[in-house]
Amino acid sequence: MVVLREGICPGxxxxxxxxxxxxxxxxxxxxxxxxLEELAQKCSVSYKALIAVRRVLLAQHAAFPVSCADLYEELLSSTAILSTGNHCLDKLLDSGLYTGEVTELIGGPGSGKTQVCFSTAVHISCQLKQSVVYIDTNGGMSANRMLQMLQAKTSTMEEQMAALQRIQVFRVFDVFSLLKCLQNISAGEVEMACVGTSVKALILDSVSAVLSNMLGGKQTEGMSLMMQVAGELKTISKDLSVAVLVTNHATRDGSGQLRAGLGQSWSHVPRTRVLLHRVKRPGASSGLRLATLTKSSRQSCQVEEEFDLSGWRGPEDTKAGYSGKRKLECDNPGVG
Known part of the structure; x- marks a missing residue:
């Protein structure tokens, strides 16, 4: 509601x-x-002056209808889909990570959340030639592990170093530092080491590491801080057209079923949610994981896919650019 005051419009x-x-x-x-006719008489002011003021105020503050066709065209022009580099995970995500949206990985310790984050960051920086902001809140970031992944993708040292430069890492270990980091990114104050590439992905591993201890009991401040983090993530994804990937821990409900941490309020933040499990069966690889789609606005939920973390690269790990809404070739890194 806008209060009338001098200067908000001419007249x-x-x-x-x-x-x-x-x-x-x-x-x-x-x-x-x-x-306005009655108002002009009550106020003893010019009817024409009131008409002119109302016309300007309507232009400045009124909502104008937009057709669904126009909205769809805007969606097509602004949305890109970034492959994670894993065919099975991309299939669950309806081709990959969508810019303008928050995607969440949940799972217990050892479920592979951080490994998926590493592999996704490496694929986007090396294969898609796009920049990634990686926020590490639990000390799990390993540049050496990322380099090993890159060495499996390309034997050229120059390409490996260029890909590492496109991954900007921030280490934050409390919610206030996280908020400051996100606000700087939202304000465009983060400079990438590799100039000329656009930031298309933000990976936060993990959001629960800095929020869990702020929630519950008599800590009323925690809920407010959590929603501030949620707001910043959504702003970055929408306003900067960035695909946001966050990890969250899993807890068990009264019936023993796994569910995402941080409670009901946080559950509305991610547009898509994937639950990761370690697969334990005789003869199975130690890297075998089961991914279950538990929330999606595009796909049927409770669909499952198995994949092996140790064999992240596969026949689908090609040098294609974005898939889906907007597709760019890998050898055209300046577009984005």
Whole structure:
């Protein structure tokens, strides 16, 4: 609700504002919905002046209808899909990570959340030639492990170093540092080491590491901080057209079923959620994981896919660019 005051539009001077207040017209909504002929007589002001002021206020503050076709065209032009580099996971995610959305990986310790984050960051930086912001909140980041993954993708030292430069790492270990980091990214104050590439992915591993100890009991501040983090992540994804991937721990409910941590309020933040399990069966690889889609606006939920963390690269790990809405070739890194 916008309060009428001098200077918010041409013609609305202090005398007119005061005259309107005298007849209980205090907001833009009050003015545009009033009968201007009667209002002009009550206030002893020019009817034409009121018409002119209302026209400007409507142009500045009213919502105008947009057709669904226009909205769809805007979606197509602004949305890209980034492959994770794993065919099975991409299949669950309806081709990959969508810019403008928050995707969440949940699972217990050892479920492979951090490994998936590493592999996704490496694929986006090496194969798609796009920059990644990687926020590490639990000390799990390993540049050596990322280099090993890159060495499996390319034997050229120059390409390996270029890919590492496209991954900007921030280490934050409390929620206040995380918020400051996210606000800097949102404000465009983060400079990438590799100039000329656009940031298309933000990976936060993990969001629960800095929020879990702030929630529950008599700690009322924790909920507010959690929603501030959620707001910043959504702003970055929408305003900067970035694909956001976060990890979260899993807990068990009363029936023993695994569910995402951080409670009901956080559950509305991610657009897509995937639960990771370690697969334990005779003869199975130690890297075998089961991924279950538990939340999605595009796919049927409770669909499952198995994949092997130790064999992340596969026949689908090609040098294609984005898939889906907008596809860019890997050898055209300046586009984005």
């Amino acid at each position: 609305l001077n202090q005398d007119l504002v005061q005259a309107l207040r005298n007849v209980d017209i205090r907001t833009v909504e009050d003015l545009v919905s009033a009968n």
